[in-house]
Amino acid sequence: MTIVQQIITIAVAVAATVLTRFLPYVLFPEGKKIPDFFLYLGKVLAPAVFGLLVVYCLKNVDFAAGSHGLPELLSILAVILLYLWKKNMFVPIVGGTVCYMVLIRLM
Amino acid sequence: MKKHxxxxxxxxxxxxxxxxxxxxxxxxxxxVLMSTSGFPWFYPMITALVIYTGSMEFLLVRILLSSFNPVAAFATALMVGARHLFYGISMLPRYRGVGWKKFYLIYTTSDETFSVNYSAEIPDGVDHGWFYFWVSFLDQMYWVAGSTLGGIFGSLITFSTEGLDFVMTAMFVVILMQQWTKSRRHVSELTGLIGSALCLKVFGPDRFIIPSMIVIFTVLTLMRGKLEKNMKQEAAVSTYHSAALETSGAESVQKGGSGS
Structure with a gap:
């Protein structure tokens, strides 16, 4: 690619990304009533999306070979247990990450 | 205003x-990937700033190395960015009335910024618009700083940081747990987890996000009547519980933050 082609490619990627970010706000601008259906979606989509994001983080884990996803699963278990114990964000995130970094070097 | x-x-x-x-x-x-692919250091810096979607940027490296095809680049970015639609719908009411900051808040929507701005219980006396703004701004600066440093010094890093990216997985798990403890029947959470896991199995790691979004949207739309009834029933109980939880959560985060 030439420099101009590279700039066009980057600009096009920016345009598409901006479109996905702004669309809901363009459809329902300030002052316009948000339909009940979208208010409902606004409440129920997010918890589902967090499930999707967790799966997304694990998408390249191979459960059939290598360490069989054990470092990931054990570290997630550690995160859950630390969360239930401490009920905060910081301890489970640090604890789970340290646990993972140790496990991938051992397994 | 400055005080706020x-x-x-x-x-x-x-x-x-x-x-x-x-x-x-x-x-x-x-x-590092950009610089080892032969691009100058300001490429990762500028793309980090203007595109600011990690997954798209990693794909962009491959796209920039292949032959010129703006239509394919546009379609790829649309697909990768499609989940922003869900974030937008979820943040619609919250980002209302924040004034000039709104444009910036929408522009800097990311998985992580959305997760924090959606789930954080903002302490009393803190201006919501400014809180959202700082989370968005700090996150974007972290990303730009990381990308720029990688572009400049990337090849010099020798110590093993392998596995550090798990910090993101851990954060999403914690936020999912927060959501989980707020509801009793966990329909949304389970739809997201099981639906996406099935789509991952069927469509593979590179194309499962859009099918997952369709599954989530369809299931939650079909279950609207039942879920809205549940929400009303749970409202009284869960407000009490989650309020107690979130207060202790926010406090400990602050303690952890200042202690480190």
Whole structure:
């Protein structure tokens, strides 16, 4: 690619990304009533999306070979247990990450 | 106004600490990939700033190395960015009435910024608009800083940081747990987890996000009547529980933040 082609490619990627970010706000601008259906979606989509994001983080884990996803699963278990114990964000995130970094070097 | 901004910055920063770690590391990886692919250091810096979607940027490296095809680049970015639609719908009511900051808040929507701004219980007396702004701004700066540093010094890093990216997984798990403890029947959470896992199995790691979104949207739309009834029933009970939970959560994050 030439420099101009590279700039066009980057600009096009920016345009598409901006479109996905702004669309809901363009459809329902300030002052316009948000339909009940979208208010409902606004409440129920997010918890589902967090499930999707967790799966997304694990998408390249191979459960059939290598360490069989054990470092990931054990570290997630550690995160859950630390969360239930401490009920905060910081301890489970640090604890789970340290646990993972140790496990991938051992397994 | 200055005072509002300062108070909100103090309240927002602790929530962004996991993202500081994750974005610096992932941004660094992106910068290294760009520089080892032969692009100058300001490429990762500028793309980090204007595109600001990690997954798209990693794909962009491959796209820039292949032959010129703007239509394919546009379609790829649309697909990768499609989940922003869900974030937009979820943040619609919350981002209302924040004034000039709104444009910036929408522009800097990311998985992590959305997660924090959606789930954080903003302390009393803190201006919501400024809180959202600082989370968005700090996160974007972490990402740009990581990407730029990666582009400049990437090839010099020798110590093993392998596995540090798990910080993002851990953060999403914690936020999912927060959501989980707020509801009794967990229909949304389970739809997201099981639906996406099935789609991952069927469509593979590179194309499962859009099918997952369709499954989530369809299931939650079909179950609207039942779920709205549940929400009303749970409202009284769960407000009490989650309020207690979130207060202790936010406090500990702040303690953890200032202690480190």
């Amino acid at each position: 901004a300062a108070i909100a910055l103090k309240a927002a920063f602790p929530f962004t600490i996991p993202i500081l770690t994750g974005y610096l590391f992932l941004g660094l990886t992106y910068g």
